[in-house]
Amino acid sequence: MRIRNMAILFLTVVITLLTLACELKRSNPLDPTSHNDIVVPPKVIIVSATGSGANVVNKFIEITWERNDENTDGYYIYLGLAYNSAYAVVDTFIGNPVPESGTTLSKKIDVSAPGHYYLKMSAYKTYPDGNLEGPLSQWTYAYVAN
């Protein structure tokens, strides 16, 4: 009886350890862990974000960031209403052109209302199975006057 209990305990421990070693297949075609040809775009560094001034009819935020040198085919711009809130993609910058002067790129984003805005950015790289988006940048604050 005691030997049988010990055998069951041993079997349980062995099977538990074996099953813990089981892994799900990384089947996402954009997953760089399972696909050596996939390279993640680098993180974007936002230089500044400036809101439009008072009495401007078409309100906007102008965002400026450092251009990524490699593995980038475009940029996503995210907007949130608080630094820790949910962010949503509001605009896309297609391409990664070399600026005529300096190392930064910029874009104006239209906003519907004045107020406090928080922005984030990410770069993406186009692959046959879709766009792989890199890590999100740090947030930046912008104020759009009334």
Added chain:
Amino acid sequence: MKKWIFCLLLIGLALQLTAQGKFDVDAFTNPEKYGWKTWEDRMNYRYDLYERQKLLQLYEIDAQSISGNLLKSAVIPGWGQFNAKQYTKGEIFLSLEIGLLGTSYLLYDKALTNYNRYKEATQIDDINRLYHNAQEPYQYSIVFLTLGAIVWGYNLIDIVQTTEQYNAELWEKTVKNYYNAPVQITPTGFQIKF
């Protein structure tokens, strides 16, 4: 050609017959091999055998088959134990199995949801986070499934012993009731002791 085969067959049979040892009739018919020293011993044994045969018929009415209980416990863990009147054991096996397999299913479902989202994800942080969120419950679901399989297996081992124990107790009870009861119901009729 056929004659040769026939002759060889006859020789083979003859050799086999001579190879057999002489049948010991005395040893076969010796009553002392059963431990009977006297005629009375022999009669007592015969009477005891006759009584046991009667009891065996009574016992077989209520005795449970191991294969039947094994099948029940294989289909629903604990069912065989319930059948053998081991209710606590049956409840433990059933609740353990429901708990383990239910938990395994819930974790697997959670893992599958996250895994499907992972397969559709395009953002690197989402890809890593969703894969991790799928992987962890998946492993735990397998652990719970394995534990469920072990409990199921143990339940099958247990039902064999439980049925044997039930049948042994039934035999004792049958013998006790038979010798103590003033009115005895046998497969052949009634018997009243005065």
